[in-house]
Amino acid sequence: MCGIAGMIGFTSERRATLGQQLVQVIEPLEGRGPDSCGVGLYTAAVAPDQWKLMLQGDVTLAWSRVADWLATQVPLHQWDGVSEGCYRAVIGIPDRPADAFKHALRQAFPGLHIPSAGRSLEIYKEVGSASQLDRRVNLSQRPASHGLAHTRMATESVVNTDHAHPFSAGLDLAIVHNGQISNYHKLKYALERRGVVLETENDSETIAHYLHLQLTLGFSLEAALAQLLKDFDGTYTILVATSEKLALVRDRYAAKPAVVYEKPDQVVIASEYHCLTHLPSFDRGATLIEPDAAEILVWSVTTGRPAALALSPASV
Amino acid sequence: MLDTPAQTSVLSLDCAQLTTRELNQRLKALATEGIPAVRILNPEGRHNVAVGLTGPIQVTIEGSIGYYCGGLADGPTLEILGSSGWSLGENLMNGQILVRGNASACAAASAHGGRVIVLGNAGPRAGISLKGATLVVLGNVSYSAAFMMQAGRLIIAGDAGPNLGDSMYQGEIFVGGELTSLGADACETEITDSDWQTLEQELLPWGLDPHSRSFKKIVCAGELYHFKAKDWSKWKDAY
Numbered sequence: 001m002c003g004i005a006g007m008i009g010f011t012s013e014r015r016a017t018l019g020q021q022l023v024q025v026i027e028p029l030e031g032r033g034p035d036s037c038g039v040g041l042y043t044a045a046v047a048p049d050q051w052k053l054m055l056q057g058d059v060t061l062a063w064s065r066v067a068d069w070l071a072t073q074v075p076l077h078q079w080d081g082v083s084e085g086c087y088r089a090v091i092g093i094p095d096r097p098a099d100a101f102k103h104a105l106r107q108a109f110p111g112l113h114i115p116s117a118g119r120s121l122e123i124y125k126e127v128g129s130a131s132q133l134d135r136r137v138n139l140s141q142r143p144a145s146h147g148l149a150h151t152r153m154a155t156e157s158v159v160n161t162d163h164a165h166p167f168s169a170g171l172d173l174a175i176v177h178n179g180q181i182s183n184y185h186k187l188k189y190a191l192e193r194r195g196v197v198l199e200t201e202n203d204s205e206t207i208a209h210y211l212h213l214q215l216t217l218g219f220s221l222e223a224a225l226a227q228l229l230k231d232f233d234g235t236y237t238i239l240v241a242t243s244e245k246l247a248l249v250r251d252r253y254a255a256k257p258a259v260v261y262e263k264p265d266q267v268v269i270a271s272e273y274h275c276l277t278h279l280p281s282f283d284r285g286a287t288l289i290e291p292d293a294a295e296i297l298v299w300s301v302t303t304g305r306p307a308a309l310a311l312s313p314a315s316v
Numbered sequence: 317m318l319d320t321p322a323q324t325s326v327l328s329l330d331c332a333q334l335t336t337r338e339l340n341q342r343l344k345a346l347a348t349e350g351i352p353a354v355r356i357l358n359p360e361g362r363h364n365v366a367v368g369l370t371g372p373i374q375v376t377i378e379g380s381i382g383y384y385c386g387g388l389a390d391g392p393t394l395e396i397l398g399s400s401g402w403s404l405g406e407n408l409m410n411g412q413i414l415v416r417g418n419a420s421a422c423a424a425a426s427a428h429g430g431r432v433i434v435l436g437n438a439g440p441r442a443g444i445s446l447k448g449a450t451l452v453v454l455g456n457v458s459y460s461a462a463f464m465m466q467a468g469r470l471i472i473a474g475d476a477g478p479n480l481g482d483s484m485y486q487g488e489i490f491v492g493g494e495l496t497s498l499g500a501d502a503c504e505t506e507i508t509d510s511d512w513q514t515l516e517q518e519l520l521p522w523g524l525d526p527h528s529r530s531f532k533k534i535v536c537a538g539e540l541y542h543f544k545a546k547d548w549s550k551w552k553d554a555y
Binding site for chain 1: 459
């Protein structure tokens with residue numbers, strides 16, 4: 001079990017407190033997974049010729065040397081300490097794809113983790129509770145257009161920051177996953193044959209890299225998720241975010257839960273209903289749906305869900 | 317918190333003031349005392365409410381409830397003025413559970429006796445491993461309803477999702493709407509006059525005349541009771 005949540009704010013009011021609301025929704029789900037917590041927020045974008053890198057690691061890491069390394073590779077525009085062992089760098093665009101650049105940085109500094117890269121995505125994650133993560137990196141003070149959250153109960157791999165969700169690949173792509181991928185090893189080898197370097201042994205990491213590969217090949221997020229349903233065995237409710245979209249996919253057996261709360265100013269997706277009642281703006285009159293088995297839902301973070309993707313009648 | 321609101325003589329328990337364990341202990345004590353009815357306020361999707369409750373007490377839950385509501389109960393009458401989460405009335409022994417809204421996955425899973433009524437839709441695996449209870453859904457059911465059902469009755473007034481009755485052993489399923497697909501070893505059989513009487517008994521109280529729908533009856537074909545080599549493909553596809 002794990003707890004997952006996703007949220008879009010369509011108004012400036014909902015976006016101003018999105019970090020705080022995500023914490024309020026994910027915290028009651030800790031009963032589903034108490035070992036680690038992670039949040040991915042799509043905050044104000046940096047300039048088109050810049051990337052934001054999120055960096056996490058032990059406090060004893062030679063952080064000034066990480067900044068120096070970055071400065072030798074790319075223009076280092078900004079270097080902020082978020083908290084002990086958590087930094088945000090704004091850099092010029094390197095001469096390599098994002099994952100190759102991240103891999104080179106990791107090779108140079110073993111023990112360094114790079115939760116995300118992109119123009120707006122910022123991933124914060126660590127072993128421990130949601131309130132601990134909030135206190136440490138001040139999630140409640142971070143506005144965002146949309147975001148994902150996860151509270152983890154490890155079933156297949158080790159408990160550490162690297163193995164916590166959200167997982168990310170390429171730029172501005174994040175996923176959270178509740179469930180198990182049962183053809184993980186086959187998928188892993190298939191991805192590795194295509195040049196993907198997996199940094200962890202968490203089955204969920206393959207989802208991020210698989211989707212990144214599909215999107216790089218030119219498929220839409222909708223088409224990539226339809227193909228994921230065919231290629232991924234096991235149990236899953238997956239939430240995916242890009243800078244423009246938030247999406248949900250549920251496995252063919254509907255083995256893992258999801259509830260969707262929709263209002264004109266906000267969309268919230270969560271594993272269980274009760275955590276939605278913790279939203280400060282919770283409205284009993286809002287549309288509440290449960291996606292069906294093998295259902296894919298995609299929202300634009302600016303215009304919401306297109307009518308063409310309306311639910312099948314069997315959904316409750 | 318236990319109080320008697322002025323407007324009604326029915327006792328109420330407020331979830332906002334009680335842990336789930338306290339709530340269930342109070343409910344159990346009230347049922348033992350022979351209190352006829354109790355209201356549960358502010359359920360807010362709480363899990364495990366009214367689990368293992370015995371006796372004829374009537375419980376009205378004023379809102380939506382979480383997982384396993386009324387599970388293992390023996391005798392009470394539960395009414396949920398909202399929707400329910402997963403595994404509503406799991407392993408119900410006797411009594412009645414009425415949901416005014418929708419029920420999520422696994423409604424009435426393994427229920428041995430009594431009756432579960434869902435006035436809205438039910439999610440995947442409704443009536444999974446049903447062992448003798450009656451599950452009535454006025455709306456639609458999703459994927460794999462009555463999977464491995466062993467006894468009892470599932471009545472679906474609306475549409476049934478894919479894989480209905482997969483690997484069922486015994487019992488009967490009635491579908492009033494569209495049937496997407498049958499699972500392994502489930503087959504349609506002729507609907508009898510006594511079946512129509514049963515449907516009237518079960519549906520008329522909820523304002524639905526079964527004759528307004530073209531009900532079909534699904535039972536186990538019994539082809540998988542014994543392994544036959546020529547049935548390899550059926551076994552392979554059953555899961």
